[in-house]
Amino acid sequence: MGKGKAYFIVGLFLFYFALGGPLNLFGHFWFSIHMLQQAVLYLVVPPLLYRGMPAKWYELVRQSKFSRWAVGFLCNPLIALFLFNGAFSFYHIPLIFDAAMSNYALHNAIHVLLLITAIGLWWPVFHSDSKYALSPLKKMGYIFLNGILLTPACALIIFANDILYETYTSSTHLLCLPFYSVTVDRLAMNVSWLTPLNDQQLGGVVMKIVQEVSYGCMLGYVFFQWYRKENEEAEDTNHPLLHNRA
Numbered sequence: 001m002g003k004g005k006a007y008f009i010v011g012l013f014l015f016y017f018a019l020g021g022p023l024n025l026f027g028h029f030w031f032s033i034h035m036l037q038q039a040v041l042y043l044v045v046p047p048l049l050y051r052g053m054p055a056k057w058y059e060l061v062r063q064s065k066f067s068r069w070a071v072g073f074l075c076n077p078l079i080a081l082f083l084f085n086g087a088f089s090f091y092h093i094p095l096i097f098d099a100a101m102s103n104y105a106l107h108n109a110i111h112v113l114l115l116i117t118a119i120g121l122w123w124p125v126f127h128s129d130s131k132y133a134l135s136p137l138k139k140m141g142y143i144f145l146n147g148i149l150l151t152p153a154c155a156l157i158i159f160a161n162d163i164l165y166e167t168y169t170s171s172t173h174l175l176c177l178p179f180y181s182v183t184v185d186r187l188a189m190n191v192s193w194l195t196p197l198n199d200q201q202l203g204g205v206v207m208k209i210v211q212e213v214s215y216g217c218m219l220g221y222v223f224f225q226w227y228r229k230e231n232e233e234a235e236d237t238n239h240p241l242l243h244n245r246a
Contacts, residue, residue: 008052015045019111028101030194031168035157035203039210041111042088042118047218050126058127074120076132077142084117085149092153094164101167121146125218136226140219147215154211157204160197168196 017023018040027034061067074080090096091110100106124134124142134142163169194202 004052004054006052007048011045011048011052014040014048018045029168031165031196031200031203032194032206035207036210038088038114039207039214042084042114042121043211043214046118046122047125047214050122071123072131074116075123075127077124077134080117080120080124081142081146081149084114084121085146085153087114087117088150089153092157094166097165098167101165125222136222136229139222143215143218143222147211150211151208154204154208158201158208160200163196163200165200168199 018037023033023037023040027037061071074083091100091114100110124132125139127133157164
């Protein structure tokens with residue numbers, strides 16, 4: 001199995017683990033788990049899928065006028081930058097968040113919206129064949145700016161002195177899973193060593209840590225791709241000279 005297939009399979013596994021596995025379930029009881037789910041879905045899964053996706057699949061995107069338009073709009077670096085970070089911050093406004101976590105249709109719609117914007121967010125990092133292609137240096141700046149834009153939302157959650165989300169303090173709660181919803185006793189899942197406020201602060205820390213690790217890996221990926229390309233071009237330039245001297 002090649003590296004590309006391995007990345008793709010790991011990405012699919014993490015996608016299922018985050019949405020169909022325990023993270024989605026326990027994320028309704030603990031905010032820190034919810035934030036881990038968000039980080040995996042939007043900051044880890046898309047890069048892995050892009051890294052391992054077959055080239056033929058990208059050609060399918062170009063066959064439809066609508067899909068070409070959608071990619072051209074959603075994957076414009078400037079638009080993608082503000083769409084994802086704006087949508088993520090908007091979702092974590094307490095009023096919006098509590099409404100989404102207690103409404104099955106809204107909960108799933110927001111997940112789809114965030115996933116689409118996350119796919120658009122990572123496209124400019126992995127594709128250099130569109131009209132919005134970025135140079136390696138601009139890609140690194142793009143990733144760095146993403147980290148800056150995500151920081152305020154994490155900071156507000158980490159340093160809040162009050163509980164922001166009623167979802168994690170109400171006695172009953174609507175459990176919204178991918179294919180069904182059910183009302184559960186949320187207090188039955190409380191643990192004595194983690195208060196709702198500490199759980200909330202931990203959620204912000206978890207999101208920030210995963211973001212730093214993910215973006216750090218992507219910066220390293222872009223840098224080494226750039227370094228490898230420069231070396232290959234230098235070898236191609238020098239090879240004819242060496243051949244003529246011989």
